[in-house]
Every structure is written in structure tokens, then in C-alpha cells.
Amino acid sequence: MRETDVSIIPKTLKKMKVLATSLILGLSFILADLTCLCYGALQVGFYRGKCGIADVEAIVAGVVTGRFIRDPAIVASLLRLQFHDCFVNGCDASILIDGTNSEKTATLNLNVRGYDIIDEAKAAVDNACPGLVSCADIIVIASRDAVFLSGGGRYEVQTGRRDGSVSLARNVNLPVPSMSVSEAIVAFAQKGLTAADMILLLGSHSVGVAHCSFFKDRLYNFRNTGRPDPTMDASLAKTLRITCPQDETLNNTVNLDQFPLDPFLLDNSYYKQLVLHRGILQIDQELALDPKTKAMVTTLANGFDFPARFGVAMVKLGAIGVLTGGQGEIRTSCRAINVHPT
Template identity: 65%
Template sequence: MKISSSSSNSTAIIILLSLVFATLSGQCRGGDVPLQVGFYKGKCWTADVEAVVGSVVLAQFMKDRTIAAALLRMQFHDCFVNGCDASILLDGNNTEKTAGPNLSVRSYEVIDAAKAAVEAICPGVVSCADIIVMATRDAVALSGGGRYIVQTGRRDGTISLAKNVDLPAPSISVSDSVKAFAKKGLNATDMVYLLGGHTVGVAHCSLFQDRLYNFQKTGKPYPTMDPSLLTALRARCPQNTTVDNAVNLDQNPLSSMTVDNSYYRQIILHRGILQIDQELALDPLSEPTVTAIAKGFDFSTRFGQAMIKLGTVQVFTGKQGEIRRSCRATNKPHK
């Protein structure tokens, strides 16, 4: 179900916003300035900052629909390390970009283009951290997900270190994943919905090849994988090859580019690609939520709520951080 401007959805939007503001307390790093809906209204004269970003995303999306998956991944990887401060965008030796899990993060050019567009209208006003969140929301909506409302007012961080990147691995257990999300102020239900970002995007064979041939060094494949999927994946990911092919995380070919609940239906059918994906449907901590999402019709709304909550993790607001002139370089002078 998509969020629209119809009166039937007005109540849902109000409820969504109340949930959002309830999560903001304690999320800012040392500051008491909350994020706001419409933070940039009137700050760029008559320009609608969110519409400017949205037009850039639309132009990029028309050329490459996979930017939705890329931007979802970018926001997750940014917010999970030092909070939502655009530190993943900074170039340089030993920055977050150079860490192993981030080497395949892409679509930086979308953020660059959006930043250039807003800088041309009102320089030094719109943060790169906010652009990531706005651009991701727009790409999700273009991919069939609900257009959720985002708050803005984040400021950009100035520190980006590869050694700080400690993202959950694809083989993490559900219980350990719950703990990792809890450290970011996100609960188990948030975790299940946020991993639903795998409704779009791909995974490379190297991330799950052990599940096809030698799961946990048993010499056998993952025990409950759907046999037809196993056959297909082995053909796509043969042993002893130097080519690291990619496969869709949502194995329903009719919806692998659409933000919907198909991913959950697939993992219930034992057609999960990554270990954490499949175990969401098997572990008692997450299985009831997965089943409810697979059977329900409110995925877009609830996914949007989870993305909004993710966007509040350890944000800089007020006088903290900075507004970068370039998303790839901090304004701080080099020592």
C-alpha cells in the first residue's frame, strides 16, 4: 500500500509522524535540536529543496533503476557507522569508503548531482547527510514503495575512518543481528523491516557461496535451501571461479526491482540468498514478524517508518558538525 495524498491515508501519516517524533529523543549526539519535517522551508528562498533533490533522483532513476538498492545500502552503511552524518561520502586514505564492506557501495554520483543542484540555489545550507536520506526516500518511492515523510536538519560529520566500519556480516545470526541493531536504538521489528531493503538489489556469489557447497565446513549445502534455487545458484556461482557473479536478493523475477513484501514470501519458501535473510524466516525471534509481513498489505508504510527511524541514529544537529561544500571533503582545514 502506497502512502498517498488521499484523505484515507491522512490518519496513517499522522500516526507515522507521531511514531517518528517519539523516537527522536536521545538520538542526537550531545544536542537537543530535533530533526524537523520541512526543515528547509524558507531557507532557500522560494525553492523547495526536497523537490530539487527529487528531480535529480528521478533523472538518475530513469537512466538506472538500480540506484534504489544502491541508495538504500548507502544510507544503511552510513547510519550504522558513526550515525547518519554522511561520513561514508568522504574521500581519502583510510576513510569509510575504503573499508571492505563499503568497496561495493555505489551511486555516489547521485548524491554529488543533488548536492550540486541545491548548492546552485542556496550554497552552504543543505547537508549531505540530509541529501542521502531524501534521495533514498525518493528512489524507494520510484521503485514502488510508499513515499514516506522524512525529517531534515542533520549536519555532516567530519570524521571518516575505515577502522570504525563494523557492519553486520551476511552470515550473522538473528540474535546477534538483534543486538547489533539494538546498539543503534533499533528494535527487532525495525531490524526485520530494514533488512526488507533486500527486496531490491543483488548479492555477489562470494557472500553466500559457502551455502551452496560447504556450509559451516560440512561439505554440504545449506540444509533447508529450496533444491531448485540451489541448482540455479550453483550454475550462477560455480566453484573455483575467478568471476564473482551477482544474483537478485528477491528471487521473484517479477518483483526483484520493486520495493514490496515479495522478499519475505521468498524466504518463507526457503529461497533466501544470504544466510541472515533465510534465517529471518526460521528463527523464533523473527519468524512471526516475517510471516505477518509476507501475508500483510502494509509493508510500504511500515518499511517507511523503519527507514525514518534509521535516519535518526546519532545525528548531528544544531551547531554540531558542519554543512560541507562538497560531499566528498570536509570543510575542516587539513593539518
């Protein structure tokens, strides 16, 4: 749906503040009882006691933390990876499969990142307990850990997914930035998600970037009017035109959240920017204008409960179309379906 592409050991006062905020929100949210939000055969702690003394989720967290220290932009990458996986065929890791016509090759997935992080985490858990942990579960665990590291609070993930064996580019039908709010609500509803879930999940746009091609029409020729989008703050439009010249073929990127001090902090500043008409993507800004979503955007912009509510929405996202029990498989490699002898 979007183009997304702080160190845990702080070196500056700001980074210390971000980490402290993350820990406080994480600890407070652990107290919330999410264990009642069970979906099918998924459960919190599915791997507990199944890998000897090893803690599967801690192994994945170690991989994600190590990468985050070097590249905090992985937060947006992993969130996008989970969204793009779950919205097509359900959360079955089908986006990870290589192939000339796999989901990876679809236009909307060409700039998805994070595959190598999942590979690294898969190798680490298989080293402890081979053939036990699905790639689909690793995506969900890794996204949760990235959210926590970026200050978004910690939520409990449900696991027990198995991996799918179908990955086709023609199946990729994701929401796009030019959608209206009504169209987006319908698209999310088809996946069992409410309008509120949609608004919360779009809060992931507080991290990450967007390529100019996804919003350049708003700067120069909105809806073929020959003029900029009148709903965009004029000073923001002026700034964005410097990065995204009208006739420039180079597809530059800008931060989706234009609050300049916290580009890697997952918080409610995204909603604050929308209220100020500083949304980058068309769908983002329309959330703050459409009567169906405006009130919730304003509430989130002025409130303090975004981290907790975002975690609940991520759990719901992670339950879409899951394979459990005798369905699917546990892939040996996340990039290929298992070869079964005939």
C-alpha cells in the same frame, strides 16, 4: 550488510502497474501521521521557507528521478548507502568523504554505489541556496525518493542534520550476512533499533543483488559440512550453482529477491520468498526460521502494510547519531570536510 548494487514513464503494462501501485501506496501513506515521530532537533520540513521559493526536497527528487529513469538499480544503491552511513558514526555523511583511510576504503564499503548521485543533488541544491543543505540530509531525502519511485510508498523525512568530519575505515563495523539472528538483533539494538526494525529494514533486500562470495558456502559447503545448506530450496540451490560455480573466481551477482517479475519493486515479495526457503543470504533465510523473528516474517509475507512499516523503520534509521544545532558542519563538497582558516 549486503551487496546491492520501471521507468517512471511506463512503456509496458507492467511498468504502468508498478507506477500506479507506487502512487496509490504513496498517497495513502502520506495520510499517515509521521510528524509525531520526531527525533531530537530533526523535523519534517526543516528547509521549508529557508531557500526562497525553491523547494529543497523537490530539487533532490528531481535528480533522483532523472537517474532512476536511466538506472532503476539506484534504489538498492541509495538504500545501502544510507544504511552503511548511519550504522557508522551515525547519519553524518561520513561515508561520502574521500581519503586513503576513509570509510569508503573499508572492505565492506568497496562496492557501495551512489556517491555521484549525492554529488549531483548537492550541486543542484547549492545552486539554489549555497551552504544550506547538509550532505547527510541529502542521503536521507534521496533514499526516500528512491523508495517511492520503486513502489515502496512515500514517507515524510525529517531533516536538520549536519555533516560529520571523521571518516575512518577502522570504525566500519557493519552487520554481515553470516551473522545469526541473535547476533544481528544485538547489533541493531546497539544502534537503538528493535528486532522489528531490523526485519523491516532487511526488507530492502527485495531490490538489489548479492555477490556469489556472500553466499557460495550455502551452495557447496555450509558450515564445513561439505553439503549445501539444507534450509535452502533445492531448486533454487541448483539454479544458483549455475551462476556461482564452485571453482569460479569471477564473483557474479544474483538478485536478492528471487521473484523474477519485479527485480526493482520494493515490496513484501522478499518475505514471501523467505517463507518458501528461497532466501539468498544466510541472515535472510534465518529470519523465517528463528523463533524470535519467524512470526513477523510470516505476517509481512501475508500482509499489505509493508510499505508503511518500512517507512517508519527508515525514519528511525535516519535518526541514529545525528549531528544538529551547533554540532558538525555543512560541507561545501560532500567528499571532503571544510577547510577552516587558522
